[in-house]
Amino acid sequence: MEITQPPPARPAPGAALEARGLRVTTHGRVRVDDVSFTVGAGRVVGLLGPNGAGKTTSLRALLGLVAPDAGEALVLGRRYRDLPSPARRVGAVLDAGGLHPSRTGRQHLRIAAARAHVPAARVEEVLAEVGMSADADRRAGSYSLGMAQRVAVAAALLAEPRVLVLDEPANGLDPAGTHWLLGRLRAFADAGGAVLLSSHLLADVARVADDVVVLDRGRVTAALPTADALAASGGRLEDFYLGLAGTSSDRTGVRR
Structure with a gap:
């Protein structure tokens, strides 16, 4: 049928x-x-x-x-x-633990920016917005849960979604x-x-x-x-x- x-x-x-x-x-x-x-x-x-x-x-x-x-x-x-x-x-946060532990927060965002065809300067803007500029070059494996979450939120905001x-x-x-x-x-x-x-x-x-x-x-x-x-x-x-x-x-x- x-x-x-x-x-x-x-x-x-x-x-x-x-x-x-x-x-x-x-x-x-x-x-x-x-x-x-x-x-x-x-x-x-x-x-x-x-x-x-x-x-x-x-x-x-x-x-x-x-x-x-x-x-x-x-x-x-x-x-x-x-x-x-x-x-x-669309910007999404589903898993703050999804950051690659050997990459820095800045590297993670630069990769996301390249994939979304977003200017690299935007990475620095969102890092400052979420309060992670000072820790952006630390490897994600050393981040606390809250720090990883801030980078995840930064990634969600990166391309200025609707x-x-x-x-x-x-x-x-x-x-x-x-x-x-x-x-x-x-x-x-x-x-x-x-x-x-x-x-x-x-x-x-x-x-x-x-x-x-x-x-x-x-x-x-x-x-x-x-x-x-x-x-x-x-x-x-x-x-x-x-x-x-x-x-x-x-x-x-x-x-x-």
Whole structure:
């Protein structure tokens, strides 16, 4: 029996990132199932959920790193792989540990700049912006987690993209670094950019996000403006999050 697929749905008006009925199965396990949400230009959206909820899988699907079994993952109205010069449109932080340990931070950024056809002078600008100029010639293998994270953020900003997709970008940052990062994300969105921020740090999300999407066991359990979530929980995003059925702070899962 031949299975026909419906024609692709049009992207939502103004959507910079869009998941539509996304289903991803890896190694025989359903990681996300019927996940839908949008991130509009000028918005920061916090993607929340316990370990194994499907947050990272959703980000990877949007970035074309895993193929969905059903649904669509769109960036600026197209699949990531169909974007012209995707590095100039989307900046991502998925794994600060992805730096090559024998390369310096400056070398890592110069390689990224060459691949994205970005002028080399931009490397020095982003190093200064993330506070890594003084340590840029140290090998990444000697970096703390926070230092590696700063270089990863610098790489995401390097090509001055329109969209940022970030998985736990504040992980390892000290309070000053976190304060800078949240301010930078807010300014990025206020200038018309779109940010999808996956984080376990609910207080940080409450400070910067316009909207929140909560995943649990691979499904969306809530998607609403942050102000509405705070109003429903006495001003504490943590209380809203923990109050959702099926979401527990001490539950671990197999999905990622």
